[in-house]
Each structure stands twice: as C-alpha cells, then as structure tokens.
Amino acid sequence: MPKVRTNRVKYPNGWELIEPTLRDLETKMREAEQETHEGKRKCETLWPIFRAAHQKSRYVFDLYYRRKEISKELYEFCLDQGYADRNLIAKWRKPGYERLCCLRCMQPRDHNFATTCVCRVPKHLREEKVIECVHCGCRGCASGD
Ligand SMILES: [Zn+2]
Ligand SMILES: [Zn+2]
Structure with a gap:
C-alpha cells in the first residue's frame, strides 16, 4: 500500500531533542548542493552531500543502537521520514x-x-x-x- 503523506505528522516523544542536529545536517546538505562547482571534479561536488547524509544516518544509528537514548518509535520515525538510511544502517550492524x-x-x-x-x-x-x-x-x- 502506498504511504499516505499528510501535513499532520505526528512527532514521537524525544523528537525535539534530536531535531536541531538533524536540521543542521539537512542545511549542510542543501548548502553543499548549492555550492559552486567551479574547479572541482564532478564527483567531488557530491562528497559533502554524501558526508552530511552519512552523518545523519550515523547520528540516528548511534542514538538508538549505541547510546540507547531514543525509543524504537522515534528511531523508526527517523527512518520513515528519511532522516536516516535504513539500508546503510542495516550494513553497519554487520561485522x-x-x-x-x-x-x-x-x-x-x-x-x-x-x-x-x-x-x-x-x-x-x-x-x-x-x-x-x-x-x-x-x-x-x-x-x-
Ligand atoms: Zn562511500
Ligand atoms: Zn568508504
């Protein structure tokens, strides 16, 4: 079934604690996207975007699996909303x-x-x-x- 997107997202408890960091990283990504590409190799211009995306996933991963500071509900919420990459996190859990x-x-x-x-x-x-x-x-x- 396709996911229904509504404007009324229900934010789980604890969201307000992690939101500033996630927003910062999103801003970083956006800034990286808009940065001038002059004098850079094409692939290089993508690196900062990759890095910020990586940091977001890592942040959510650490909070849930290592620091155990967020609930499963909030963790799933972050994945569902695209704040962290579910597939990448699945890999981090493998030796x-x-x-x-x-x-x-x-x-x-x-x-x-x-x-x-x-x-x-x-x-x-x-x-x-x-x-x-x-x-x-x-x-x-x-x-x-
Ligand atoms: Zn890589
Ligand atoms: Zn690598």
Whole structure:
C-alpha cells in the first residue's frame, strides 16, 4: 500500500531533542548542493552531500543502537521520514561493515576491477598511500583502520 503523506505528522516523544542536529545536517546538505562547482571534479561536488547524509544516518544509528537514548518509535520515525538510511544502517550492524561510508562503495559492479571500493581495503593491505574513493570521497572505512 502506498504511504499516505499528510501535513499532520505526528512527532514521537524525544523528537525535539534530536531535531536541531538533524536540521543542521539537512542545511549542510542543501548548502553543499548549492555550492559552486567551479574547479572541482564532478564527483567531488557530491562528497559533502554524501558526508552530511552519512552523518545523519550515523547520528540516528548511534542514538538508538549505541547510546540507547531514543525509543524504537522515534528511531523508526527517523527512518520513515528519511532522516536516516535504513539500508546503510542495516550494513553497519554487520561485522566488517561498522564504518561503511556509503552503499555504493560495497557494490562490486560500480568499480573498475569488480571489487569493492578502494576505501574498503584495510590500511595495511593497501598499496596506494592516499585514498579518496570517487563515490563519496571516503578515505578509508574498513573496520579496524
Ligand atoms: Zn568508504
Ligand atoms: Zn562511500
């Protein structure tokens, strides 16, 4: 069944405590979208947007799973309203993916050598010294780095 969107969103308890942070990050995303793209590689212009989106998901994830400061209802609300990425959070809960930067970086078909993104390779196994993945600008998100 399609979700019915109404203007009268019912905000769960505790929303007022996390709203300022989420709004800040949303503003960051919007600012990044409007920033001048001059002199930047196309992929680079997307990085700040990815980063802010990542922070939002991470914030909600930490509050619920690590700090246990928000209710399940509020957590689900954040996912439903798009404040956090449900799929990304599902990955963070798997061993080895605790620090995954974005979903594209673990999809083999998006990369040149049919492996996952270079930022997923643990530091001690990397040959390159400087890492910047093209998708989100991640400089390494393998667990244990
Ligand atoms: Zn990464
Ligand atoms: Zn990434």
